[in-house]
Amino acid sequence: MEYEIIHLPKEKWKGTIIPIGYTTDKYYDVIVNKTDKGFAIGIEKRDFTEPVTHTPEEYNFPDKLYEDHWENAYAWGVLVNDELVAAIETDQELWSNRLRITELWVAENYQKQGIGHALVEMAKEQARRQRRRAIILETQSCNVNAIDFYQHEGFTLIGMDTCCYKNNDLQRKEVRLEFGWFPKKKKRLRREEVEIRMETEEDWYKVELMTQRAFWNNHHLGCDEHYLVHKMRQDKDFLPELSRIAVKDGEIIGYIMYSKARVVDGEDTHEVVTFGPLCVDPKWQGCGVGELLLRETMDLVKNKGYKGIIIFGEPDYYPRIGFKTCDNFNITSAEGRNFDAFMGIELWEGSMEGIKGKFYESELFENLPKEEVEEYSKKFPKLKKLRFPGQWD
Template identity: 75%
Template structure:
């Protein structure tokens, strides 16, 4: 049976009790000894004389979704006939750039069916999207099944607290253990390792597929960018002479597409260009592919005589290439606004002097109906739509 993971909105699910309960006949015995040169710590699996059962409500510490002490909590879950049978909740530990899993629970009849793994994959995706350096979580030394599960999912022990629940946690054999999962450190690709070239018709499907993968659930549940790529190729504003794909070992791993755009000041119209989508296959993100595509194609655009590039993009990414917010150029959006994600860059020093007014991107970006996108999705393997913190919708 397949289970759909959905977002659990705070306004509806705050205060929902998570009935954590487990029975175990083993535990990890934690021993901390002072030695002549420091401390000796041993954690070894041992057997209880008889099985014990733990339930959170039994000690007046009920676990609940969206607890008041979690300021940035976000939860997902699985419903069966309207009943919550599994849930995961995360909270952004902003000061350390880590993501904490605050709750993870699967009802006993639904355990060992892959639901816990699927919920953890959602948290891992959130960590990747937010560029967190790690995911951390808490479990107890007596919850051996949980420890084994987290280790199987790639988590490792990073610390402990011997008096978290009571002052005699060591004696009670219930010590708080902290586990962490760390995002993979990516190797930067040099220009010599990839081929950057024009797209061919035989590339179309793969380019759209990696675009879908790159943008899926990024700005909204699902995405439209793969359909935009398809639609863009037939549009009069598309600039195939500037657009490029990145290829490694025969596999397309990235692409960037350019369009004509305009800055209008009264009766004066100035042509500029815009790139987007710029995308990289997720497994190659963080390896510098996007940077290589941007730098190479902007050099090409400058050699072709274009004066400037204006984009809507991530405000913490593009300034490293020299992009500035458009108020530096006296350029606003079509409705007269400026904001951090609205940026421009001269392709040659001083080339945008005298260009000011209101920016108008190609109308290709406004010709993407929801119905057309959904119909086009049928050309690709199905992906689950999910809500994440920070999405536009």
């Protein structure tokens, strides 16, 4: 049976007790010895003389969803007949750029059905989207089933605390162990490894399919960027001579789409350009494809005589390529605002001098009716809509 994983909103599920309990006949014995050269630490699986059971009732502070000390908590779960039977909660450790799994539980009757794996995959997807350098979690040395499960999911031991719960944790065989999972580091592609060219009509469907995968569940439930690409090709502001696709071994792995824009200051109008979407297939994200597309097309834009590029984009990404917030250019959004995601770049030194006012892009960006998006999306393989932290709605 396939179970649906859903987001558990904080306003509804805060304070819900997660009844974590288990019985085990084994434990990982943690031995710490002081030596002349430092410390010798051993961790070895052993048998209890008789099974040990831990229940939620024995703890003064049972596990609960959305505890106050987890400031950035986010939870998913599985409901059967409106009853919670499995859950995972994460918290973003912003200072270290890690993601912590704070809760992971599957009711006994639903274990060994792939639910735990699916929940961990949600955390891994969150880490990938947020570019976290690691996922970390806590378990106990006597929770052998959990330890074996985490290792099967790719986690490895990264540390321990021998007095986390009581001062005799070593003697009680219940030592806090920390496990970590690390995304594989991707190799950056060189320019000669990627074909960058204009798209043809034969590329259109594959470009839109790749765009959908790149943006799915990113800013909203689902996405509309693939429909934007379709509509923009017919728009008067589209600049196909500047737009490019990236191709690797015959597969379209990236796309940048340019369109005309303007900065208006009273009766003065300055023509600039914008791009969007700029996207890379998820399996090639982190390989430098977007930067290759952007740097190559920026030269094309410059050679066409445009003085600047203005965008709404990721503030953690574009500044390293040279983009600055638009308050540096005396340019605001159409509503007169400035914010971190509103950025621009000069195409040569001082090229944006004298350009000031309010920025306007194609009306198409604000005119993508949801019903049209849903209808157009039927052309593509069906993808599941899921909630993730950071979505706009």
